[in-house]
Amino acid sequence: MSAELLQKRFKETYTKKRKEMEDSSRKKNVKKTRKSENKARRWALVKTLFEVSRPTYIYAGGYQLVTVIVQAANPLVVQHLLRLVENYPNESIFSRGIGFAIALFLICVVDGLAQERHKYLAFQSGIRRRRDWMHVRELRSFWNAKLLQKNHLRT
Numbered sequence: 638m639s640a641e642l643l644q645k646r647f648k649e650t651y652t653k654k655r656k657e658m659e660d661s662s663r664k665k666n667v668k669k670t671r672k673s674e675n676k677a678r679r680w681a682l683v684k685t686l687f688e689v690s691r692p693t694y695i696y697a698g699g700y701q702l703v704t705v706i707v708q709a710a711n712p713l714v715v716q717h718l719l720r721l722v723e724n725y726p727n728e729s730i731f732s733r734g735i736g737f738a739i740a741l742f743l744i745c746v747v748d749g750l751a752q753e754r755h756k757y758l759a760f761q762s763g764i765r766r767r768r769d770w771m772h773v774r775e776l777r778s779f780w781n782a783k784l785l786q787k788n789h790l791r792t
Contacts, residue, residue: 697761697762718734721737
């Protein structure tokens with residue numbers, strides 16, 4: 638997705654979330670203070686950042702889950718294979734252990750693929766969040782300049 642499209646999506650989502658927060662606070666008759674406005678703005682920002690980075694963030698978490706499951710299964714398979722060797726020292730364990738050997742190989746392959754995909758998606762998600770945060774900082778400085786200009790014209 639290009640930066641312009643993401644920036645447009647971020648602006649639309651942020652304004653929508655902010656309006657929702659303001660409407661809900663009006664319906665609840667919450668006293669409007671500077672602190673409550675800042676809190677509402679922060680929550681709108683967090684929800685917006687999550688929504689924008691969700692396509693990569695959720696998938697990265699899924700790949701991390703696969704990696705953790707596979708890494709937890711790896712020692713169990715090795716332990717079972719070693720028990721086969723200990724329990725049958727004079728016999729060939731090929732017929733009994735071939736399934737575990739293949740499972741161990743597949744675990745290593747899946748682990749490597751899932752780890753690399755997780756790293757890529759997490760990195761991509763981090764880049765998006767940083768870019769969005771920089772955009773928020775630009776918006777903040779823009780509105781602060783507008784506010785200063787408005788206050789300067791009053792005096």
